[in-house]
Amino acid sequence: MHLMILFARLFSWALVVTLMIGSMGVAHAQSTEPPQPDDQNVVAFERLGVTDQTLSGVFDGTRYLFNIPANWRLASGAQAQLDLSVFFPVGSAQQRLGGFLEARFNRVLIGTVELTQPGDRRVVFDIPDRALTPVRSDGRHEFEVALDNPTGCDVAPSERTAVVIRSTSRFVLPHTLAPLDTDLRNLPRPIFQGSFEPDQATIVIPDTPSISDLQAALTVAASFGRLTEGRLQIDLTTVQRLSPQARTGRHLILVGSHTGLAPLARNLDLPATLRENGFAAPGATPDDGILQMIVSPWNSERVVLVVSGASEAAVVKAARALSAVPVRINNRPNVAVVRDLPEAPADVALAIDQRLSDLGLEPRVIRDRTGTFDLRFTLPPGQQIDEGAYFDLTFNHAATVDFGQSSLSVGLNGIPIGSVRFSDETTRVTTGRITIPPSATRSGANVLTIQTNLVPRSLCTDVRNTDLWVTIWPESALHLPMKPVTAEPRRTFNLSSYPLPFTLNPSLATTAFVVPQRAPAAWNAAALLAFQMGRQTRDAILQPLAVFADNVPTDVRESYHLLVIGRPGTLPILVELGDALPAPFDAGSDVPRSVDTPVVYRVPPDASVAYLQMVAAPWNPERVVVAALGSDDSGIEQATTMLIDPRQRARLTGTLAIVDPQQRVTLGNGRAVLTGSAPTPVATVTPVAVQPTQPTPQTVQPTPAPSRNASSNNSWLVPVVIIVAVIGASALILWRAPWRRPPGT
CATH class of the missing domain: 3.30.379.10 (Chitobiase/beta-hexosaminidase domain 2-like)
Structure with a gap:
């Protein structure tokens, strides 16, 4: 009898341990549940490259900017579906502290939602047709979410509402497909669109390229690197090595002589058709470069750009013209004949003193909390900046900014060179002098960047209704004394x-x-x-x-x-x-x-x-x-x-x-x-x-192969320790069990 009771108790404890381990496995499986598939109209925030965004405090907000594919035309029925996690402080006044969220699409108010309950929820905002047209100068769509919780001013910061906008949120964007625009003046679009779809292009050169073909291809690659700020996925191959997947799935840029490109070009319905002596563009000579673009015959959502000419010099000329966008066309928007390239600028003396007004600039008002303004100037070849250079920055700003936390800084070619302090005096038009170190300048193009960071005086200030601004006045001036370059600097x-x-x-x-x-x-x-x-x-x-x-x-x-x-x-x-x-x-x-x-x-x-x-x-x-x-x-x-x-x-x-x-x-x-x-x-x-x-040993010894995380290597110890602890406790209980005690004890 005692032995049966012992086995029964051991079996019970083993069952408990098994259930504990099994429950840990079930929780892990639930956390890796596969996501629901998206249809063609759904754009998850994750595809925009954003992560979870947290809004907290009294007034807070976030903004999402994105492009849609170039052949999309948005239709009625668009929505913004937000997956929210709302957190309230512990207490009895949760609803009073909740506040509300306000959503705008392309600066049109599309709805508000009250935050009355903590937890996870999905909120759906319908986007009216009048909000589907971008209002930004860069053509991107803009979606803003603002937290408005004015009652939070009455409590400590740790007791205010927090809202997390999950990256699983999404837009539903019904659309139709339109033909791609092949106007050369819009390059790099549509090869580069900057949307949530990956932009991919393949440069195709002849199977046996001349050195001019290769030089033209590398020039085209560098041009698209500049035009897209490095955001295009690009590679290079030859006509024969072009795979069917790349031909149908990527934009194609054909670069080289007309004879070398003929195996591909003869299958294209080009505006300047391929003939034995080159592409038949009206008025073109053998020394003229030819640029033309069409919708790809292998995929209507891709284009083919041809960069060619009847001579090696013409091919290089056409390639270099891409770095001088916008391309100038003749009678047809998808074909251009490149006769001459602008000559390199002569050694024109740069004025030592010049105001921004001399450069054609008008007053510039920066209203974003964080904004930038770029000023470009060029140093002639053979000249370098001498000691004593400076930038007199004439500006003023709103009196509603926090003088201690707001800032205005100046950088040159990506290097910070100075800043100015805000005060009551700087709310009136004033001038601050920023010294320009000669080592921060370079021959050719230089970029002077003015960056603002505007913070309101109180966190309880609704920045949507408070005008925060900085004005850069054209009376600002550059003083650039120069001297001849005697030798290349070491x-x-x-x-x-x-x-x-x-x-x-x-x-x-x-x-x-x-x-x-x-x-x-x-x-x-x-x-x-x-x-x-x-x-x-x-x-x-x-x-x-x-x-x-x-x-x-x-x-x-x-x-x-x-x-x-x-x-x-x-x-x-x-x-x-x-x-x-x-x-x-x-x-x-x-x-x-x-x-x-x-x-x-x-x-x-x-x-x-x-x-x-x-x-x-x-x-x-x-x-x-x-x-x-x-x-x-x-x-x-x-x-x-x-x-x-x-x-x-x-x-x-x-x-x-x-x-x-x-x-x-x-x-x-x-x-x-x-x-x-x-x-x-x-x-x-x-x-x-x-x-x-x-x-050190690290520089002379080979690095060992990457090892797994130590915690993952020891993960088996957790259930073993639990089992050992349970068995030990069971043994102690069994040892103290009544049936082991002598009678009368």
Whole structure:
């Protein structure tokens, strides 16, 4: 009998433990329930790239900006469906403290909702037809949600309402599809639309491109990098290698000679049709570039842009014209004939003192709580800013701003250079002087940015009904004393400095891409790098150069920064650089004969390895050579990614980096390249290598493979500990059980 009772109790405890473990598994499964599929009219906030937004306090709000696809025409029945989580402070006055939410679509009030109960809920706002037209100058739709809880002023901040707008919220946008607009004046649209749908394009070049074809393709890539601010997904391939998926799923940009593009172009219904001697555009000569765009015959939601000409010079001319948008057309909006390009501006003297009114600017009022205003000026070639430069900022602002928390700051080329303090005096028109450091300026285009941050005097102030503003007056003036550039300034670079020094010239006119012949992977890598460089440029017509690695002219070596891309064995110029490289290569070899690293590891011959190197050019101390190399195509792709991705590039704190497929980086000993004229002339300029005083183990040992999170490795300990604790407790209970006690105790 006692033994049966013992087994019964053990079975009960085992059942409890099983249920506890089972309940933990069920909770985890519920938390990973798959989301409901969206139909073609539903746009979840997650697709807009936003996360959960929290509104709290007395008055708070958030704003969502988005574009719709270029071929969408919105129809009646639109809605905004908000998934809300409402939190009230603990207490009896929850309803009094709730307040309400107010929603606006394109600045039209579409509804309010009272916050009377805590918890999760979905709120649906109908969007009237009159609110479906964007009112912003950039054409984007604007959706605003504001929390209004004025009674919250009577309580402590910790006792106020909070509302979370979940990223699962969505818009329902009924629409019809319209033909895409192929007007060249609207470029980069529709190739780049900036909507919640991914923008993807493929540059297609001839199977055997000339160096002019490649140069034109890299110019087009850089142009779209600038026009889209780097937000277009782009790649490059050849006519024969173009996959059916890319042909139907992506916008196509055909770049090259008419003969090389013929296998694709003859299937297109182009406004300037393809003939034996070129594209038949009215009035075009063999030296004229041709631009034309049509809806893709393979997908009506994509377009085909053709950049071509009857001669090599014409192809390059057409490509460069894309960086001078808007494109000028003739009789038809989808075809343009490029006869001439604007000449490079002459060395026009820049006035030392000039007001904003001299630049044609009128008073600028900034009403957003955080707003910016850009002022552009150009330094002529051969000139540099001298000491004593400044910017006199004439401004005033609303008296309703908090003087201590509001600010007005000034930056030059992305570098903060000064700010002004708000006070009662600055509510009247006043002038503050900001010193301009000469080192913050650069030859060519410069951007002076004025940024405001306006905060009301009280958190209980409804900013929707309070006018917060700053006015920048055209009496503001630049004082820019200049002096001739006597020599290139001495600069220090390493791989983490990329894309410097290439982007120091705003037209990329001192950048030469060095690539092998018959190397599509290297050509694609060059296009990706050109695209990212273009993103860093402004205004000027882009003029990068391309040369094949087996024929790099002397004038190119001496006058250009070189970006060498490909497999080392296909790049003869690496052999010429020889021991100037931290990792030199023998002719035809994809493995360096030596590496300037603290520890040298033996690498298997078939391993995919990326090599990134930077040296001062031995032909000209003012120029730099950067090599993005790979032992195979995957290695080339890895080297390119390391230069493009800012987070990866930040790891490249030297002049040599060797990267394996797991992105483990081994750095070389050299830490910097010094360019520019030295105080004392020298026969040969070599990289300046700064030896680390005491190499740490992290720089000399390979990084171990990523391991799983320690907590996940030990997750099995939790149920084991619970089981052991339960069994121990059971044993103690059984030991103290009545049936074990002697009679009478």
